[in-house]
Amino acid sequence: MTMSTPWTLKHRPKDLSEFVGNEEALTALEKWLTSWKTGKPTKRIAFLFGPPGVGKSESVAILAQRLGFDLIEMNASDQRRKDDVQRVAGMASTEASLYGRMKIILLDELEGMSGTEDRGGLSVIASLAGTTRSPLVVIATDRWDRRFTSFRRTSLFIEFKHVPTRSIAPRLREICRREGIDADEDALRVIAERARGDLRSAITDLQALAQGKEKLTYQDVNWLDGRDRQEGVFDVLKNIFNAKTCREARRAASVSDVDYEMLFEWIYENIPHQIPDSDDMASALDALSRADMFFSRIRREQNWGLLPYAIEDMTAGVAMARTHARSGWVPFKFPQRITVMSRTKASRDLRDGIGRKIGRVAHVSVATAITNYIPYLRIIFRANRKWAEELAESLSLEPQEIDFLSKH
Amino acid sequence: MTLTESSTGSTPSYLWTEKYRPKTLDEIVDQKEIVDRLKGFVKALSMPHCLFAGPPGTGKTTAALCLARDLFGTAFADSFAELNASDERGINVVRERVKTFARTRTLRDVPFKILILDEADNMTGDAQQALRRTMERYTETCRFILVCNYSSRIIEPIQSRCAPFRFIPLSDEDIAERLRYIAKQEKVELAEDGIKAILEECDGDLRKAYNTLQAAAAFEKRVDEKVIYTVVGRVVPKDVQEMLLCAFRGNFLEARQRLRRMLVEYGISASDLIKQVHSEIFRFNIPEQLKAQLIDVIGEADFRISEGANDEVQFSALLARLTLISQGKDTR
Numbered sequence: 239m240t241m242s243t244p245w246t247l248k249h250r251p252k253d254l255s256e257f258v259g260n261e262e263a264l265t266a267l268e269k270w271l272t273s274w275k276t277g278k279p280t281k282r283i284a285f286l287f288g289p290p291g292v293g294k295s296e297s298v299a300i301l302a303q304r305l306g307f308d309l310i311e312m313n314a315s316d317q318r319r320k321d322d323v324q325r326v327a328g329m330a331s332t333e334a335s336l337y338g339r340m341k342i343i344l345l346d347e348l349e350g351m352s353g354t355e356d357r358g359g360l361s362v363i364a365s366l367a368g369t370t371r372s373p374l375v376v377i378a379t380d381r382w383d384r385r386f387t388s389f390r391r392t393s394l395f396i397e398f399k400h401v402p403t404r405s406i407a408p409r410l411r412e413i414c415r416r417e418g419i420d421a422d423e424d425a426l427r428v429i430a431e432r433a434r435g436d437l438r439s440a441i442t443d444l445q446a447l448a449q450g451k452e453k454l455t456y457q458d459v460n461w462l463d464g465r466d467r468q469e470g471v472f473d474v475l476k477n478i479f480n481a482k483t484c485r486e487a488r489r490a491a492s493v494s495d496v497d498y499e500m501l502f503e504w505i506y507e508n509i510p511h512q513i514p515d516s517d518d519m520a521s522a523l524d525a526l527s528r529a530d531m532f533f534s535r536i537r538r539e540q541n542w543g544l545l546p547y548a549i550e551d552m553t554a555g556v557a558m559a560r561t562h563a564r565s566g567w568v569p570f571k572f573p574q575r576i577t578v579m580s581r582t583k584a585s586r587d588l589r590d591g592i593g594r595k596i597g598r599v600a601h602v603s604v605a606t607a608i609t610n611y612i613p614y615l616r617i618i619f620r621a622n623r624k625w626a627e628e629l630a631e632s633l634s635l636e637p638q639e640i641d642f643l644s645k646h
Numbered sequence: 647m648t649l650t651e652s653s654t655g656s657t658p659s660y661l662w663t664e665k666y667r668p669k670t671l672d673e674i675v676d677q678k679e680i681v682d683r684l685k686g687f688v689k690a691l692s693m694p695h696c697l698f699a700g701p702p703g704t705g706k707t708t709a710a711l712c713l714a715r716d717l718f719g720t721a722f723a724d725s726f727a728e729l730n731a732s733d734e735r736g737i738n739v740v741r742e743r744v745k746t747f748a749r750t751r752t753l754r755d756v757p758f759k760i761l762i763l764d765e766a767d768n769m770t771g772d773a774q775q776a777l778r779r780t781m782e783r784y785t786e787t788c789r790f791i792l793v794c795n796y797s798s799r800i801i802e803p804i805q806s807r808c809a810p811f812r813f814i815p816l817s818d819e820d821i822a823e824r825l826r827y828i829a830k831q832e833k834v835e836l837a838e839d840g841i842k843a844i845l846e847e848c849d850g851d852l853r854k855a856y857n858t859l860q861a862a863a864a865f866e867k868r869v870d871e872k873v874i875y876t877v878v879g880r881v882v883p884k885d886v887q888e889m890l891l892c893a894f895r896g897n898f899l900e901a902r903q904r905l906r907r908m909l910v911e912y913g914i915s916a917s918d919l920i921k922q923v924h925s926e927i928f929r930f931n932i933p934e935q936l937k938a939q940l941i942d943v944i945g946e947a948d949f950r951i952s953e954g955a956n957d958e959v960q961f962s963a964l965l966a967r968l969t970l971i972s973q974g975k976d977t978r
Contacts, residue, residue: 516969527963575958604732606765617881625660
């Protein structure tokens with residue numbers, strides 16, 4: 239594989255365990271394909287539909303491999319409609335492939351097939367439902383497109399949904415691992431969120447941003463965190479901070495696909511701007527602090543039953559803290575904490591590395607080394623060159639670590 | 647958790663805390679009762695699991711290291727291991743480490759090995775439960791020395807399996823004597839008011855005293871009160887004070903920015919910071935009734951920090967509360 243190989247191909251799932259999201263659809267498709275092994279199912283066409291980049295075609299490829307089918311693929315790039323239809327029809331009438339294996343005929347991007355404005359071609363394909371000897375899978379984004387009317391009664395419809403952000407990010411992390419890229423959590427989250435459930439576009443973005451790099455920081459993807467994505471968050475924030483009732487505030491969070499941790503950061507950043515009255519601000523932050531304790535308990539004890547309280551503290555609790563009318567519109571701010579975290583990552587890593595070295599020599603934890611040794615070392619390193627050199631040697635410090643201690 | 651090699655490395659250490667760390671039990675001049683009991687273990691070539699509890703810089707880790715060295719002599723490196731619970735809280739590391747460590751036996755007279763688990767009070771309750779099982783399982787071949795600040799944070803079943811040792815803060819005279827000794831060795835002129843200033847700042851913590859002296863000596867060959875306060879002023883960032891002032895004046899955004907700098911950039915742990923905030927309150931020139939109120943909310947914040955996950959949010963909630971109280975508006 240070369241640099242130009244799309245990562246969507248290079249890192250396509252090798253087996254079911256690597257397939258992300260849409261478990262139900264996958265199960266339904268597997269069941270249907272398996273039924274072909276023992277006879278002909280009542281519905282001989284599977285109509286997969288759903289938004290782009292969520293794994294519709296990929297699921298067919300994976301299951302074909304797993305269940306031992308040959309896959310014969312046709313898509314919109316085949317420009318000749320009539321030929322297409324004939325080829326499909328012809329193939330559908332022959333039983334097995336060359337080596338006696340069963341085959342799956344896949345018609346991808348049904349909307350894109352040339353000539354589909356003429357419903358004739360598509361209805362011929364739909365009519366194969368009664369006769370085809372091989373599983374016929376068609377794929378489209380919109381099942382309700384009027385051109386597909388003829389499939390409605392004869393096909394098994396399987397719906398694919400958006401891949402949740404929380405599933406996209408780990409996949410991106412895995413790809414980074416394989417590519418040897420050290421990626422910030424925040425950077426991956428931005429990419430994952432921006433993709434809005436489209437895993438393929440997330441992977442494409444990742445390749446564009448990260449290929450050839452050793453590190454991917456939040457700074458690298460900052461600009462991606464652009465308008466379209468932020469407006470989603472802005473709407474949610476607006477609804478939370480303006481909510482008149484607890485129900486409204488809670489709903490604002492539940493209908494969004496912004497993940498809760500990120501939403502928490504956004505709310506935290508914006509409380510002092512949106513609820514500036516000191517009384518109200520203190521109550522709002524108190525609610526957020528309680529939400530944080532709930533989240534922490536949930537994580538520690540895996541007690542997901544507490545999640546509603548965490549979310550309601552964070553939304554309704556914050557919204558109801560306001561007792562003073564607001565004065566005019568105040569723009570929402572991006573969570574600075576995240577920016578600061580990513581901006582300072584390199585120096586924090588350096589600091590922790592020094593802490594580890596001190597810890598080994600001085601029998602203390604990294605945290606203790608950072609608070610109980612590094613401040614003194616900084617004084618020494620700035621004041622006394624000879625001692626600095628000796629200390630650097632006895633602690634085996636690298637040049638950039640010496641720099642860190644010598645500079646402000 | 648960090649696996650620490652024995653401290654018998656070949657490069658001389660230039661950290662005074664290490665250079666002047668006692669190597670044998672005989673070299674320890676304070677904590678006399680504890681040292682006597684530990685010497686008894688060496689004589690008997692046998693010891694129970696131990697729990698060393700006490701404030702920072704009172705010689706807990708040193709005592710454990712010396713005990714191991716006296717017991718094992720030249721076999722020290724093979725027979726002793728050190729883990730720090732704060733560096734990673736997972737119990738699996740301890741278990742794995744103990745497993746491989748305790749499996750091989752030494753050919754020496756001592757039929758067991760020693761594992762020092764430092765900062766053990768930072769382990770979660772679950773991890774401690776698992777640790778208890780591990781301690782039991784390998785009790786024949788491995789003795790544990792758990793080192794902690796607060797024995798109350800160690801679960802009862804572990805406490806009851808350990809011989810407790812309570813380390814007390816060193817007396818001012820003991821610390822002063824050590825400081826004079828070091829100054830002489832290092833050819834530093836240490837003025838009496840310098841010693842006094844160190845004693846005042848380090849609160850019985852010998853490690854802090856050594857580090858303060860070393861940093862001061864890096865500046866000046868003559869260390870007096872003035873030099874010490876310069877060092878102290880640089881070590882304790884002014885941000886704590888300034889953050890609190892901002893909060894008191896109702897400038898929350900500025901206070902939050904300083905908070906963020908300390909937590910994220912300086913890497914000050916939230917538990918250290920809350921302690922600093924706590925002690926700072928007493929120095930502020932505000933009505934005493936107000937201080938009493940502040941102490942209560944700081945205590946609540948300390949509790950929430952240990953309960954919660956997001957230190958900054960917990961601190962921010964505290965800052966907002968401080969503003970209210972200082973404005974006499976807290977109605978809670």
